[in-house]
Amino acid sequence: MRTIDQQSYGEPGVLRITEAERPEPRVTEVLVRVRAAGVNPVDTYTRSGAFPLLGEPPFVLGWDVSGVVEQVAPGVNRFAVGDEVYGMPHFPRPAGGYAEYVTAPARQLARKPKGLDHAQAAALPMAGLTAWQALVDAAGLQAGQRVLVHGGAGGVGHLAVQIARARGAEVFATASAAKHDFLRELGADHTIDYTEADFTAGLRGLDVVFDTVGNGNGLRSLPVLRDGGALVTITEHFDPELAALTAAAGRRYAGVVVEPDHVGLEALTELVETGLLRPYVEHVLPLEEAATAHALVETRRTRGKIVLTL
Incomplete structure (x- = not known):
């Protein structure tokens, strides 16, 4: 072969x-x-x-x-x-x-x-399962909650935006300005140009932050989360210092490493076949x-x- x-x-x-x-x-x-x-x-x-x-x-x-x-x-x-x-x-x-x-x-x-x-x-599979395991399994995202996806136009991020939207969440997403129309097509309610704006300015009380980017975004995201809110990261998943700082701030920390999982795949399939994920x-x-x-x-x-x- x-x-x-x-x-x-x-x-x-x-x-x-x-x-x-x-x-x-x-x-x-x-x-x-x-x-x-x-x-x-x-x-x-x-x-x-x-x-x-x-x-x-x-x-x-x-x-x-x-x-x-x-x-x-x-x-x-x-x-x-x-x-x-x-x-x-x-x-x-x-x-x-x-x-x-x-x-x-x-x-x-x-x-x-x-x-x-x-x-x-x-x-x-990999990007979709990563997003599903982060938002659903780790964060427990529910309808009516507010979530910020860092890197919303990327491989994992563009699926995370759609999954969050499908679960009835209010979705904030960061990306360069050229990708904001794309984010809105995916279902993002609010777009943030990370090259021009500080995402923490005026943003408070979120239930979940999902970081697919790294570069310190996890630590900078703590103030935008409500007490008990969840910081989920796929880039700083082995960072005990960030985990400790998150706990000290009264937030939940979850570092996600994707796992093969046919149950998760079947959940993604259902979203695709009902027109909620692409x-x-x-x-x-x-x-x-x-x-x-x-x-x-x-x-x-x-x-x-x-x-x-x-």
């Missing part, structure tokens, strides 16, 4: 197209013929060595996949050959998503949402252009997601 591997850490150019043996599913796993693979910031950090999640190269990157079940191992009762599925298998262990075939535990996949093509579906894919590139995809992600200027197709 075709795959993208790397033999060393480095710039996007270390990614190369190569041939590898097709994997065999183990008990309770399925073999998926990959039609599309999402590209996430964690892929670029792992590739460069900034976040050596998979140890030393060689390895094959990629977790977000959408495709068709080609083989079912004993113990699998959720899927049959020919089913269209999507998911984020094995994270944070190797999944090898930048390849024509992957194996995955059946309970880490869900049926592809109706109305999405494979490229759109591959854009959803992943935005800015660039679709062939597998062979994985290096270009990584370079685009590293600009930190794209809206939504970038996806590779096979």
